[in-house]
Amino acid sequence: MRGEGDRRVLSGRLAITALPSPDAFRGARQVDLSGLTGLDTAGAWLLDDARRNGAELVGLPAGLRPVLDAVAAAVPAPPPAPPRRGLRDLVKDLGRKVVVSASGAAGLVEYLGRFLAALGRALRHPAQFPFTALVHHCQQAGLAAVPIVATISALIGVVLAYQGAFQLRAFGAEIFTVDLIGIAVLREMGILLTAIVVAGRTGAAFTAAIGAMQMREEIDAMRTLDIDPDMALMLPRVLALVLMMPILALIADLAGLLGGAVMSWGALGISPAMFMARLGDRIAVTHAVVGLIKAPIFGLLIGVIGCRAGMQVGGDTESLGRLTSASVVAAIFAVILADAAFSIFFAQVGW
């Protein structure tokens, strides 16, 4: 492009790959296009922009006119400036988020009710009970989770033993490491780790599986065929978790104690026999009971949250991913919240 004063002369090909800045036409009254050999829509937009700013286009070769005309006809009106956001809008947004979160909690209660209703119906009509599905999900959520739950729990036992021994040695109270491991693993660590692993593994799988069915309209198909999705999908999954969680938690307890015992033997010289004796002596069975009582409740929470998120998946793949991760976060949050409530409860009861 050549230009002096209010006149510009263009030659060659005006295309997106070598587009001059729109500022180059500022102040131009006349643009000579007779030397133009090619024009694409980006170039045509530039010329149209110049024309809108008061420049006259002269000498456009006839072959290039259709492109300019098509672009000039299509150029959208500039969008209105977005309204300014004040404090009022921030407050509104906050309120909206609070309402959404609260309705999320209400939705959880709704699905809990639907699960219980399905369970009640299954008890009244045992023939409808999806027994095969229950066994399948027990295997998926229970048996298949044993290796990872046991491994993680054993490692936490090792960590507790090592850290405990290190701190307690300063007081010459190494033997209390056994108490520490026993109480920590049985009351909290075993069940909490199990719940977190299950939320990540099984809760997410529930959401993804039900969400994929929702996307392919399988759930709508079920409803038209008079199959209750709560009964066919939610009941076996949630019930499987309620049944399997105590078993997994017990395995986690045993693995945690085993890991702690091995580490105590290696690092502190507390023999396994001494560990067993001290454990039986000092740790009441209530600690284990307190841990295991929580297991079915946590299973219920994880299962219901996972199934609910799956039912909420819309028609697009993005909502599937978003809800899967949201269901894991919500399940872990709910488990820890419930655990805190249990702690207060047991402290009041004196267990």
Add this chain to the structure above:
Amino acid sequence: MSDPIIRIRGLRTQFGPKVIHEGLDLDVMRGEILGIVGGSGTGKSVLLRSIVGLLTPAAGTITVDGVDVQRAPPADRARLRGMWGVMFQDGALFSTLTVRENVEVPMRPLGLDAGVRRKLADLKIAMAGLPPDAGDKYPSQLSGGMRKRAGLARALALDPAILFLDEPTAGLDPIGAAEFDQLIRGLTDALGLTVFLVTHDLDTLAACCDRIAVLAEKRVIATGTIPELRRLAHPWVHAYFNGPRARAAFDQPTGKEL
């Protein structure tokens, strides 16, 4: 209209033992809209994917604008990618980007000013027939027809010489499909595009296409205008172009061929 921009010779495509194309020859002329028809499973979309280099054929050559799609040096093939735009069946928009950002994606490597790029994207969105507020939406917020238009806007982002359309009107209602046909015809005439159009839609064939290629028996068995193809004796071609639906589509005075 006489020099071929796409030239396919002796193409063979196969997946494992299953042969899709065998000895397929096809020329696409500069500036025409070529419709590709064929029964389900005859490899129409596979042919499209082979031309744009998404699939590697087992044998044969495909040249686009004189460049061998498979064997040319990388620099030449990079030039080809700037020459064509592909609109996939459901738009294939990037779901994490807004429609405007989707259209801007092909423009990013050019180093344009962000404001200019944004305005060009808005222009393409408008040319594809979408309302101005569609630019800020995510693909999941659009209907199927709007997603197709957004896919077309992205395919047009760099003013390609060749536009590949895979089933552009599938799943649209008749009014939306007719609008889309007009849009394709109008853009082609205004911008001088060459269009390679895979379709099942007889109305689209009648409203848009200059020429039609019929895929059957693993190759292109016939090319020509609709009146030419209607006179052919091949049983599948005859059934396709003279069935009750075909008569409804072609015998009205909408087709420019008649």
